[in-house]
Amino acid sequence: MFKQTPFKKAQPKNQQLNKVAIALTLGALSLTGCSAAPTAGAAAASPATEPSGHAAASTSSAATSPQVAATRSAAKPVSSASAAPAAAGVEAAAEAAVAPAAPEAPTVGAGVQAAPAAGSTSTAKPAPAAAPVAAPAPVAAQAAVAATGDGSQAATARGWGAVVAGDEFTKAGAPDSTKWSVFKGSGHSGKGARSPQAWSVANGVATVSGDSAGTTGGMSAKFAQQKYGKWETRMRTSARDPKYHPVLILWPNNNTSPNCAEIDYAEGSTNTAQMKFFLHYACGGSNFQTTAAKTIDTTQWHNYAVEWTPSGITGYIDGVKTFSDTNPAHLPSVGMHQTLQLDWFPDGSATKPSQMQVDWVRVYK
Numbered sequence: 001m002f003k004q005t006p007f008k009k010a011q012p013k014n015q016q017l018n019k020v021a022i023a024l025t026l027g028a029l030s031l032t033g034c035s036a037a038p039t040a041g042a043a044a045a046s047p048a049t050e051p052s053g054h055a056a057a058s059t060s061s062a063a064t065s066p067q068v069a070a071t072r073s074a075a076k077p078v079s080s081a082s083a084a085p086a087a088a089g090v091e092a093a094a095e096a097a098v099a100p101a102a103p104e105a106p107t108v109g110a111g112v113q114a115a116p117a118a119g120s121t122s123t124a125k126p127a128p129a130a131a132p133v134a135a136p137a138p139v140a141a142q143a144a145v146a147a148t149g150d151g152s153q154a155a156t157a158r159g160w161g162a163v164v165a166g167d168e169f170t171k172a173g174a175p176d177s178t179k180w181s182v183f184k185g186s187g188h189s190g191k192g193a194r195s196p197q198a199w200s201v202a203n204g205v206a207t208v209s210g211d212s213a214g215t216t217g218g219m220s221a222k223f224a225q226q227k228y229g230k231w232e233t234r235m236r237t238s239a240r241d242p243k244y245h246p247v248l249i250l251w252p253n254n255n256t257s258p259n260c261a262e263i264d265y266a267e268g269s270t271n272t273a274q275m276k277f278f279l280h281y282a283c284g285g286s287n288f289q290t291t292a293a294k295t296i297d298t299t300q301w302h303n304y305a306v307e308w309t310p311s312g313i314t315g316y317i318d319g320v321k322t323f324s325d326t327n328p329a330h331l332p333s334v335g336m337h338q339t340l341q342l343d344w345f346p347d348g349s350a351t352k353p354s355q356m357q358v359d360w361v362r363v364y365k
Contacts, residue, residue: 194215210342236300
């Protein structure tokens with residue numbers, strides 16, 4: 001049963017007026033002594049603003065322009081919210097130019113903005129002992145494994161753990177010479193040319209361009225020259241000419257292998273709507289290889305991966321297995337390393353300038 005509050009008797013009008021006057025006087029005095037506090041408090045609680053996502057654009061049309069790198073975040077699928085805390089440290093600290101687009105900002109910002117807000121009030125009211133949550137340390141330790149905005153990955157789906165080597169392409173200009181050897185000389189099968197000027201890095205993306213004369217590019221990784229391991233690369237192309245083939249390759253160290261080993265874990269062909277996987281396991285050309293193919297829109301960002309163990313070789317696209325060869329006789333017998341290539345296969349007809357773009361290369365144990 002409700003308990004009724006006694007009705008308060010109205011006070012005389014002159015008493016009410018006196019109380020109002022006293023209240024106004026006290027309020028004015030308190031304001032003159034505290035006017036600076038709200039301003040200082042507001043400034044302390046306002047963290048630095050994270051960069052916003054890049055403007056959206058049509059991938060198929062914009063990819064033919066050098067400025068297409070700026071639209072990369074708009075084309076990326078967004079990963080689940082559970083991956084956001086681990087990713088916040090990488091995207092903000094190591095790759096600010098590719099911060100998640102506007103819809104992602106609240107998720108990433110929640111983790112980043114919490115620390116400044118707590119710090120601003122600590123002088124007036126100390127935080128409880130449990131407040132120092134494990135913030136920067138775990139994020140820094142997992143920085144290289146960030147997946148926010150990068151779509152489905154074999155590394156995430158298969159639990160490959162921490163990245164041990166690779167390149168996020170955060171250094172603008174030419175490819176990082178401490179990580180890559182850029183090709184200079186004749187092109188594939190002696191056709192056209194490979195030029196260092198075909199490469200550029202901007203907005204967190206490496207772009208290799210091929211012109212109408214067959215001048216294109218490629219480069220070889222100085223990192224992770226190893227036997228066994230896991231590699232994953234995020235790549236897309238322009239609406240390319242069928243004569244320009246994008247290729248992600250594991251190539252023998254020192255360019256030598258007794259069985260002419262080569263792992264093309266993403267290779268385009270004249271069919272621009274398809275991506276293939278090739279495992280070359282013996283000398284003698286196409287008679288000694290296993291292969292698989294998948295229909296895919298290569299003008300969109302996709303994650304291509306290869307897992308090489310003593311038991312066999314497995315290929316993945318966006319975390320889904322697309323290739324497998326477990327024949328021990330087909331495995332490379334030497335260490336391998338990553339190469340990135342846009343190869344030209346002329347057929348006598350006019351060639352349309354084309355591009356391949358790489359968002360990142362990541363290597364796992």
